[in-house]
Amino acid sequence: MNAARLGLLTIGHSTHAAAAFVALLKRHGVTAVADVRSTPHSRFNPRFDREPLAAALAAEGVRYLWLGRALGGRPDDPACYVEGRIRYARVAATEPFRRGLARVLREAAGHRTALMCAEKEPLDCHRTLLVARALDGKGVDVAHIHADGALEPHGAAMDRLLDRLKMPRDDLFRTREELIAAAVARQEGRIAHANGAPPARGGGGAP
Secondary structure (H helix, E strand, O other), rough: OOOOOOEEEEEEEEOOOOOHHHHHHOOOOOOOOEEOOOOOOOOOOOOOHHHHHHHHHHHHEEEEEEEEHHHOOOOHHHHHHEEEEEEEHHHHHOHHHHHHHHHHHEEEEEEEOEEOOOOOOOHHHHHHHHHHHHHHHHOOOOEEEEOOOEEEEEHHHHHHHHHOOOOOOOOOOOOOHHHHHHHHHHHHHHHHOEOOOOOOOOOOOOO
């Protein structure tokens, strides 16, 4: 499999109506949704619970698979936490995460695939800071579907993160990857799950 020839999208279900969510997927030709929520339920938007979502997507001819155990932002492994807060670098180094990425790439080889989580803003979600970043590092073309339907390439999203954090896009002493790593670490400190315990099975917070 040549990962560089694959393309993946990401999307947050946010508070979309079911029809509006499906319309966003269809607008971008999505034929498979990979749910990367650790807990595939939504306390406030039950239409995005695992079972009704899978059924709604199937009715539209869109495949659904849940990969939250491998690619979720709240892993059960206590080794992924430091002082009670999740550390994405530790998650990315685990075997389950690597297997999850491989599963996504297999799906993307046959389907236009979107990674789905809850957050509306890509920069506020582990699907971007953890999963999409790892895929981008493998040479996969990743783009983020915004709530208004606009498509943002992952590189542009990282530029926006640097701008949001008032960090330079270029630096004489650091490579672009080092700048992005620093920005992701800062953003992770703001949004990553902080508890130190296995994820509560009920949704909310950072999926």
